[in-house]
Amino acid sequence: MTVPGATAVEIADAVRAGKLRAREVTEQYLERVARLDGALGCYLLVDADGARRRADDIDAQKKAGRDLGPLAGVPLGIKDIFCTKGLETTCASKILRGFVPPYESTVTARLAAAGSVTLGKLNMDEFAMGSSTENSAFKPTRNPWSTAHVPGGSSGGSAAAVAAGLCAGATGTDTGGSIRQPAALCGIVGMKPTYGRVSRYGVVAFASSLDHPGPFGRTVEDTAALLEVMAGVDPLDATSIPAPVGAYRQAARTGREGLKGVRLGMPAEYFHPGMDAEIEAAVRAAIEELAKAGATVVPVSLPNSKYAIATYYLICTAEASSNLARYDGVKYGLRAAEAKSLEELYTRTRGEGFGAEPKRRIMLGAYVLRAGYYEAYYGKALRARRKIADDFAAAFSQCDAIVTPTSPVSAFKFGERMSDPLQMYLADILTVAPNLAGIPAISQPCGFTRGGLPIGLQTIGPALGEEICFRVAGAYESRTDWHKRLPPEVA
Amino acid sequence: MATDWEVVIGLEVHVQLATKSKIFSWSSAAFGAEPNASTDPVCLGLPGALPVLNRAAVESAVRLGMAAGCKIRTRCRFARKHYFYPDLPKGFQISQFDEPICEGGAIKFRLRGENRAIRLTRIHMEEDAGKNLHAAAGVSFVDLNRAGVPLCEIVSEPDVRSAEEAAEYVRAVRTLVRYLGIGDGNMEEGSLRCDANVSLRPRGSEKFGTKTEIKNMNSFKNVRDAIEHEVKRQATLLDRGERVVQETRLWDAARGVTQAMRSKEQAHDYRYFPEPDLPPLVVSEQEQARLRAELPELPEDRFARYTGTAGLTAQDAGVLVAEREIADYFDAVVAAGAPAKRAANWVINEVLARVDDPRRLGDGDLAVPPPALAELVTLVEDGTLSGKLAKDVFGKMWAERRRAQEIVAAEGLAQVSDGGALEEACKRVIAANPGEVARYRESPKLIGFFVGAVMKETGGKGNPKTVNEILKKLLG
Numbered sequence: 001m002t003v004p005g006a007t008a009v010e011i012a013d014a015v016r017a018g019k020l021r022a023r024e025v026t027e028q029y030l031e032r033v034a035r036l037d038g039a040l041g042c043y044l045l046v047d048a049d050g051a052r053r054r055a056d057d058i059d060a061q062k063k064a065g066r067d068l069g070p071l072a073g074v075p076l077g078i079k080d081i082f083c084t085k086g087l088e089t090t091c092a093s094k095i096l097r098g099f100v101p102p103y104e105s106t107v108t109a110r111l112a113a114a115g116s117v118t119l120g121k122l123n124m125d126e127f128a129m130g131s132s133t134e135n136s137a138f139k140p141t142r143n144p145w146s147t148a149h150v151p152g153g154s155s156g157g158s159a160a161a162v163a164a165g166l167c168a169g170a171t172g173t174d175t176g177g178s179i180r181q182p183a184a185l186c187g188i189v190g191m192k193p194t195y196g197r198v199s200r201y202g203v204v205a206f207a208s209s210l211d212h213p214g215p216f217g218r219t220v221e222d223t224a225a226l227l228e229v230m231a232g233v234d235p236l237d238a239t240s241i242p243a244p245v246g247a248y249r250q251a252a253r254t255g256r257e258g259l260k261g262v263r264l265g266m267p268a269e270y271f272h273p274g275m276d277a278e279i280e281a282a283v284r285a286a287i288e289e290l291a292k293a294g295a296t297v298v299p300v301s302l303p304n305s306k307y308a309i310a311t312y313y314l315i316c317t318a319e320a321s322s323n324l325a326r327y328d329g330v331k332y333g334l335r336a337a338e339a340k341s342l343e344e345l346y347t348r349t350r351g352e353g354f355g356a357e358p359k360r361r362i363m364l365g366a367y368v369l370r371a372g373y374y375e376a377y378y379g380k381a382l383r384a385r386r387k388i389a390d391d392f393a394a395a396f397s398q399c400d401a402i403v404t405p406t407s408p409v410s411a412f413k414f415g416e417r418m419s420d421p422l423q424m425y426l427a428d429i430l431t432v433a434p435n436l437a438g439i440p441a442i443s444q445p446c447g448f449t450r451g452g453l454p455i456g457l458q459t460i461g462p463a464l465g466e467e468i469c470f471r472v473a474g475a476y477e478s479r480t481d482w483h484k485r486l487p488p489e490v491a
Numbered sequence: 492m493a494t495d496w497e498v499v500i501g502l503e504v505h506v507q508l509a510t511k512s513k514i515f516s517w518s519s520a521a522f523g524a525e526p527n528a529s530t531d532p533v534c535l536g537l538p539g540a541l542p543v544l545n546r547a548a549v550e551s552a553v554r555l556g557m558a559a560g561c562k563i564r565t566r567c568r569f570a571r572k573h574y575f576y577p578d579l580p581k582g583f584q585i586s587q588f589d590e591p592i593c594e595g596g597a598i599k600f601r602l603r604g605e606n607r608a609i610r611l612t613r614i615h616m617e618e619d620a621g622k623n624l625h626a627a628a629g630v631s632f633v634d635l636n637r638a639g640v641p642l643c644e645i646v647s648e649p650d651v652r653s654a655e656e657a658a659e660y661v662r663a664v665r666t667l668v669r670y671l672g673i674g675d676g677n678m679e680e681g682s683l684r685c686d687a688n689v690s691l692r693p694r695g696s697e698k699f700g701t702k703t704e705i706k707n708m709n710s711f712k713n714v715r716d717a718i719e720h721e722v723k724r725q726a727t728l729l730d731r732g733e734r735v736v737q738e739t740r741l742w743d744a745a746r747g748v749t750q751a752m753r754s755k756e757q758a759h760d761y762r763y764f765p766e767p768d769l770p771p772l773v774v775s776e777q778e779q780a781r782l783r784a785e786l787p788e789l790p791e792d793r794f795a796r797y798t799g800t801a802g803l804t805a806q807d808a809g810v811l812v813a814e815r816e817i818a819d820y821f822d823a824v825v826a827a828g829a830p831a832k833r834a835a836n837w838v839i840n841e842v843l844a845r846v847d848d849p850r851r852l853g854d855g856d857l858a859v860p861p862p863a864l865a866e867l868v869t870l871v872e873d874g875t876l877s878g879k880l881a882k883d884v885f886g887k888m889w890a891e892r893r894r895a896q897e898i899v900a901a902e903g904l905a906q907v908s909d910g911g912a913l914e915e916a917c918k919r920v921i922a923a924n925p926g927e928v929a930r931y932r933e934s935p936k937l938i939g940f941f942v943g944a945v946m947k948e949t950g951g952k953g954n955p956k957t958v959n960e961i962l963k964k965l966l967g
Contacts, residue, residue, distance in 0.1 A: 081539075082539075083537070083538065083539045088537070096538065099538065101532075101537065101538070101539070102531045102532070102537070103537065103540075105539060119546045160879050200539075201539065201540070201541050202532075202539040204538040205538070205539065205768075208751070208767035209767040222653075231502060235543065236541060237541050237543075237545060237546065237768075238541065238542065238543045238768060238769050238770055239767075239768060239769075239770060241539075287657050318764060319767060321762075322571050322582075322762070322764065325573055325575070325581065325582025325583055325584075326536045326538070326580060326581045326582045327582075328575060328577075328582060330577045330580075330633065331535065331536065331580060331633075332538075333539070342577065346575055366762060367765055369573075369762035369763075370762065371760045371761070371762070371763075372759060374763070374764065378764055392668060404577070425592055
């Protein structure tokens, strides 16, 4: 078995069966990271020693005859927004440089308990704010399909690492598309589950009511296998949902048997003129393929989605301005040197520590929440949010899942959108509405542009409808081989 | 002629709730640990940590609201209140804003014998901040043990009319908190804190004057002194035709003055918004009914009972209801058979005199538990023990943890009511004092002399009533 070609599920099965040692898998991945990541910049931190120790521990458990977890020996990359005990966690921000959490996030704790091996921490847009990973305070991450292009964001390090075979799966967070958009731009699978399905405990907050932790995988089943471990109620997250975790892997496999009886909604609003023609053609072809698999395609309408971007930026900036208030130089991370007063300590620490995008969002959010303006902005955004969610609820009375493109464009070049924040914000136009509604959505590869850049198909399900997303995605994947392609520059 | 100013005071009282763990996390909420020892990722405001509401704190808040007659919301929300300060680890305090858990209600108490009811605007829940410790010049430390300790903020309407009334209001809040067992209400340790909004207006005016907010009053005396001082300060300004500046002033107990805080520290826009990490808090009708059924008898209800059916004076009843432990002790003495008035006298004059903190009457290993006191009172009531000796017996009971009957039996203190023995003693006294006997004929008041002499003769054990009767008979 050549490990970087194998799926996470195959690795786990082999390690569990005693056919492959976790240490061997880990060494192969570490070797690839050492060789290839200099050019790609996926990792902010590689924990080679820790990974080896963990892999040896799995092998020792196997030797002792113990039952191994469902992700035994699977090497994972962790977005640097998840707190990892003893491993520096920066959110790709200078203000958190040097912060070594004394505690572990629920997601990474569950992944470790399932036998996975953490290789290191992955690059991202600072505090998950961005759609290209260019907002990382430390370095850019390059798209494995073309190093002149961005990997998307904010979980760009995660998507690029999985695409380049620098880990067998990864974690991400999706506040407005930060898992699905980079998955689409890097040609892999990324899933944003229902809000509350995966615990946010230990995930550095950007916009609390919109942040969704989720998995990246090379295949639909890998992604489902990761989510099965990550998901579930958590007493440490009051917004987590006390519902049993679904059989996601089974749903992905069921999809291979076709989609007979499944109604797929196609919202006209998500195929607007001005969309990249190649992308529109690829996604329409993908939907035809799903119809061939037995699904019925019905038109649905999501009229309020046109307010999604505006609504999203009112809510996410308000929450961000609040969540980022704790970075004051008093307790952890950066502290500006030689501040002469408390106020100077605050202004200098925050002035030096935050990059342009967090500063922009803190200012916008503080403005949105000003006394006397709450109703005009935040209050109104909450009402729009409800209407957007109501649209989805109405659509799901006519269909089982909704299919759309993930991103209106394929990967763009470095610097192309940095000068115009609004243009960058529009990269999320097809992904933000499910965040506002809190409903699950998955992105998977459905073709390539003439320039060889991946295109993503998004399948959106109703609340706690992860299984239908995996089933549709599994069906599509079983009938195509886009997911089998490897980036030319790293293959 | 000087204007007659009416004092208008509204009070904000913060009560720490004595729950085991903090309001949103698991570390201990107890006072007194090493700095930063009672902390966890949540109360430290570590990145990624999330609050989870402590239901015990909710129950305490609901009980307090019920005791004050508030309307309890079946559904309420938490909100973030933003400001930067080193003792506030998240840069915001989780509090309640537009949907507090309790609204309306009143705090009832008596002021100089008059019933008072200060209306409440609301009671809301929030987390406490940590403490800044200023060491040497330019060096400060932050202790976050207190960060996340549950608080109830009780906001009154501007119904309070004097410094004395303000202090009694705060005392009444403390009594309520202690009755409910939801906190210790210790002002010196900061588990009960009070801020006062003070303004003056010409008597008869409907319009409020400009108010100042007074902080840093950490005793009932401080509350009274600070407000008294502030009222005088404002009256002086207004009498001179000057204006009161709306500001926050700190009470300096050592110097006896209030001083303006830097106005910069007050220019806050707290940017409230609903706490997204906490779902709305639901306290169902059933849960409310259960909590209501578990409420203890409240101080003012007890006061009414004591002054009503029990027939106690308002003054005695006031002493007894001041702490739940005193009233519980008193009730237990009465339940064990002692008449209420006698029991009240014993509790107030003897028992309370022997404890530094009246709440000790709730101790399980008290030297004289209620049934033991009831036994003593009964011995006096049925004539076995004289009132005078009873006090000595009580002293022995308290010091030696002995029962009254045992002491009386062991030391032969039982009253002699036997007519024969007493008559002999009376005869001896009469025989020994012929002069007095002669004078008695003129002045029957002298009977007291003979009674005293007989009591001396019997070592204090003679039943005074019987002695009196015998003497009257013998002296004719």
